[in-house]
Amino acid sequence: MKLKTGDGSETLYSEEYSEYYHSKSGAVQESVEKYVKPCKIIELAKKGFISILDIGFGLGYNAIAAIDMAKKANPKVEIEILSFEKDLQLEKLKDLKNGLKNYDIIKKLEYDPITKSYHYEDSNIFLRIKIGDATKLIKSVPKKFDAVFQDAFSPSKNPELWTKEYFTNISKLMKKNAILATYSYARKVRENLALAGLEVYDGPIIGRRSPSTLARKI
Numbered sequence: 001m002k003l004k005t006g007d008g009s010e011t012l013y014s015e016e017y018s019e020y021y022h023s024k025s026g027a028v029q030e031s032v033e034k035y036v037k038p039c040k041i042i043e044l045a046k047k048g049f050i051s052i053l054d055i056g057f058g059l060g061y062n063a064i065a066a067i068d069m070a071k072k073a074n075p076k077v078e079i080e081i082l083s084f085e086k087d088l089q090l091e092k093l094k095d096l097k098n099g100l101k102n103y104d105i106i107k108k109l110e111y112d113p114i115t116k117s118y119h120y121e122d123s124n125i126f127l128r129i130k131i132g133d134a135t136k137l138i139k140s141v142p143k144k145f146d147a148v149f150q151d152a153f154s155p156s157k158n159p160e161l162w163t164k165e166y167f168t169n170i171s172k173l174m175k176k177n178a179i180l181a182t183y184s185y186a187r188k189v190r191e192n193l194a195l196a197g198l199e200v201y202d203g204p205i206i207g208r209r210s211p212s213t214l215a216r217k218i
């Protein structure tokens with residue numbers, strides 16, 4: 001089921017989780033304002049290289065919005081994105097209207113059955129979407145990232161992606177000063193981020209009364 005959100009971009013409804021993939025106030029706006037800007041993707045792009053860990057690729061809005069904004073800030077930037085997604089619904093994504101400039105990447109993804117992942121690569125971008133449970137996949141990642149987009153469904157519906165143990169494993173994959181961004185404002189989520197050793201602070205207030213959450217690796 002498709003929904004046109006407040007900024008004109010379309011999102012989908014997940015029957016499995018009984019939730020929309022994005023905020024009804026604006027799907028792409030949410031990606032830009034709650035993830036790309038707070039994670040300082042534009043500033044990182046100007047330095048020439050960015051690596052992003054993208055939890056819950058979903059419709060790919062966070063990942064592609066990051067590519068759009070990074071390339072706009074620096075056309076020569078190198079962007080490496082590692083996404084985890086347990087259920088990539090590629091066919092449903094192909095005709096979504098969202099205004100994202102680089103969304104065509106979705107149509108160019110190639111599947112590798114050996115690594116169980118989708119890839120897209122060009123001279124600027126290296127995107128890999130690993131299919132499986134992020135709680136397991138994060139345990140065998142051999143590198144660290146500048147930014148983490150933590151975008152699971154809500155803690156009550158998708159609890160495994162909000163625990164202290166999970167955030168501790170994520171924290172190990174963050175470079176010093178890397179920022180994790182999430183839309184959630186839940187007290188328990190913030191507690192678990194802090195217990196994982198991250199410095200937790202308010203993100204922007206977009207489309208509702210409470211702020212989102214940011215967590216920095218110290």
Ligand SMILES: C[S@@+](CC[C@H](N)C(=O)[O-])C[C@H]1O[C@@H](n2cnc3c(N)ncnc32)[C@H](O)[C@@H]1O
Pocket residue numbers: 020021022031055056057058059060061062063084085086087132133134135151152153158160161
């Ligand atoms: C809110 S949506 C993400 C939206 C996405 N970031 C975007 O920009 O379009 C959450 C995603 O997390 C995925 N997911 C839920 N639990 C997961 C898990 N344990 N491992 C990997 N992906 C998971 C869901 O399938 C869903 O696509």
